[in-house]
Amino acid sequence: MTDPRDHQAISPDLAGYALDALEDDARALVKKHLAGCEDCTSELEELMEGAASLVFTVPTVAPPERLGERISAAIDAEVPASDAVVGSDRTMPIPDVPPGPARHIPWYASPRLAWGVSTGLAASFVAVVAVAAVIGTRLNDRVDELSAQVAIQEGNIDGISASLGTMEQDAKQVQSDVQQVSQLQESADTLEQQLNDLRWLQYVTSTGAWSTPSFFSGGLQPQAPQGMLITHSDGEEARLIINGLAPAPTGSVYQVWLIYEGSVIPGSTFTVDRNGYAVVTLDLLGDATEYVGASVTVEPSGGSEIPTGVVVLEGTGQ
Amino acid sequence: MEYTEFTDEALLAQIVEQDRLALECLYQRYSTRVFSLSYRMLSDQGASEEVTQDVFLNVWRRASSYKTGRGKFTTWLFGIAHHRTIDELRKRTRGKQRSVENVDDFLNLESADIQPADAAVANSEYATVRDALLDLPDAQRAVIEMSYFGGFTQAEIAQKLDQPLGTVKTRMRLGLKKLRAALATKLRGPEL
Numbered sequence: 001m002t003d004p005r006d007h008q009a010i011s012p013d014l015a016g017y018a019l020d021a022l023e024d025d026a027r028a029l030v031k032k033h034l035a036g037c038e039d040c041t042s043e044l045e046e047l048m049e050g051a052a053s054l055v056f057t058v059p060t061v062a063p064p065e066r067l068g069e070r071i072s073a074a075i076d077a078e079v080p081a082s083d084a085v086v087g088s089d090r091t092m093p094i095p096d097v098p099p100g101p102a103r104h105i106p107w108y109a110s111p112r113l114a115w116g117v118s119t120g121l122a123a124s125f126v127a128v129v130a131v132a133a134v135i136g137t138r139l140n141d142r143v144d145e146l147s148a149q150v151a152i153q154e155g156n157i158d159g160i161s162a163s164l165g166t167m168e169q170d171a172k173q174v175q176s177d178v179q180q181v182s183q184l185q186e187s188a189d190t191l192e193q194q195l196n197d198l199r200w201l202q203y204v205t206s207t208g209a210w211s212t213p214s215f216f217s218g219g220l221q222p223q224a225p226q227g228m229l230i231t232h233s234d235g236e237e238a239r240l241i242i243n244g245l246a247p248a249p250t251g252s253v254y255q256v257w258l259i260y261e262g263s264v265i266p267g268s269t270f271t272v273d274r275n276g277y278a279v280v281t282l283d284l285l286g287d288a289t290e291y292v293g294a295s296v297t298v299e300p301s302g303g304s305e306i307p308t309g310v311v312v313l314e315g316t317g318q
Numbered sequence: 319m320e321y322t323e324f325t326d327e328a329l330l331a332q333i334v335e336q337d338r339l340a341l342e343c344l345y346q347r348y349s350t351r352v353f354s355l356s357y358r359m360l361s362d363q364g365a366s367e368e369v370t371q372d373v374f375l376n377v378w379r380r381a382s383s384y385k386t387g388r389g390k391f392t393t394w395l396f397g398i399a400h401h402r403t404i405d406e407l408r409k410r411t412r413g414k415q416r417s418v419e420n421v422d423d424f425l426n427l428e429s430a431d432i433q434p435a436d437a438a439v440a441n442s443e444y445a446t447v448r449d450a451l452l453d454l455p456d457a458q459r460a461v462i463e464m465s466y467f468g469g470f471t472q473a474e475i476a477q478k479l480d481q482p483l484g485t486v487k488t489r490m491r492l493g494l495k496k497l498r499a500a501l502a503t504k505l506r507g508p509e510l
Binding site: 012013014015016018019020021022023045046047048049050051052053054055056057058059060061062063064067068070071072074075236237253255265266267268269281283301302303304305 | 338341342345349350351353354355357358363366367370371374375378388389390392393396397399400401404444446447448450451455457458462463465466467469470471472473475476477480481482483484485487488489490491492493494495496497498501
């Protein structure tokens with residue numbers, strides 16, 4: 001009997017198993033679980049079918065004709081294949097091929113080809129000696145060339161030192177310019193804030209496929225960050241639009257958490273622009289009826305598996 | 319009845335009985351697909367030949383391990399081919415930093431370089447799967463292609479995309495399920 005806790009932990013890894021995208025230890029855990037879980041085995045079959053279809057997106061390149069002959073020769077050279085298939089008792093069609101064939105008789109075992117390989121090795125040795133001599137000569141040339149370049153660079157350094165005095169005067173002028181730029185920047189920030197508000201409204205009014213927004217808040221203060229979540233009519237995608245959220249502390253990011261009946265699903269991580277504005281795209285699980293709400297927390301860079309930081313925004317679903 | 323008229327499963331049953339002609343027939347049907355997949359992922363003709371050889375030798379040795387009713391033969395075969403290729407890819411890149419720029423290659427679905435040489439195929443499987451793949455949200459397609467063609471693990475993808483591991487897992491699962499559902503709707507034939 002499979003432990004239900006194992007099932008809950010393993011099932012999110014089935015797609016990774018189908019795509020060969022698990023680390024070795026995770027793969028071993030899934031494999032062990034599959035032996036006793038019919039539900040996961042069935043789901044894996046579906047996922048593997050999806051994965052296998054990707055083969056058909058690859059441009060076709062025919063293998064060389066000699067490959068078929070090589071395989072045939074390898075089979076000829078084997079002990080009766082009946083030994084190989086007896087004892088194979090896999091209960092499901094999940095590939096788990098070892099790095100190389102267990103009793104692979106290589107094509108180069110042929111005496112005729114082996115002779116060719118030996119001759120080839122001798123010729124290669126002679127070629128290596130000749131190449132080494134050429135490389136030695138080229139290395140000497142390269143050393144001379146680099147020495148000349150170093151002399152040129154030393155001359156350039158003297159010229160740069162002389163220019164530094166002039167640059168100090170220029171720096172004072174730049175400081176004055178920076179003050180003016182700072183004043184202009186403040187005006188630009190105000191305009192950008194207004195533009196962000198317009199973008200916000202545009203999302204809601206221009207896309208008929210999107211739901212009525214549910215509003216998120218970071219508190220009751222007038223300057224508290226605000227958010228708005230809209231879901232697509234297909235129930236699989238949502239956008240969280242955020243305004244007025246301070247940049248995350250250094251080494252941290254913001255992360256969205258989607259709250260479903262009985263579970264919290266990690267969503268995307270994000271940062272905000274200097275006006276605290278961001279639009280975050282979220283994958284939903286396709287069943288909007290189970291969606292309860294969402295929240296945003298501060299998490300370490302790279303995100304977390306479960307919420308660990310301070311909640312800065314939260315709201316409920318429709 | 320000619321072997322060419324046999325279903326994949328019927329040929330496999332013959333292979334269990336050590337029928338070399340049946341293996342040859344399966345090889346004719348699928349060696350190009352297996353080789354192409356491996357060549358796309360490894361960009362190395364010699365290694366791709368070795369992988370293809372291993373895959374068909376595995377079919378020869380382990381034909382009896384395929385269980386009818388547990389998924390299509392092509393799913394089983396391409397699963398073996400992919401697993402073997404991934405193994406080779408990771409062996410080559412172990413300890414090396416793989417560039418995320420390569421991911422762009424996988425996302426370039428509409429470029430001319432991935433048009434199949436076989437025009438008949440272009441009108442069937444290729445076009446169907448490509449459309450289904452393009453219908454996926456970008457985020458889901460990206461993680462699937464990074465893992466399947468790039469050989470990146472879920473943990474590596476999470477790191478490269480700067481997304482939580484749980485998000486990557488969810489995207490893979492949703493993407494593969496949608497892909498499979500779309501193909502089930504669009505494909506009418508018994509085999510992909």
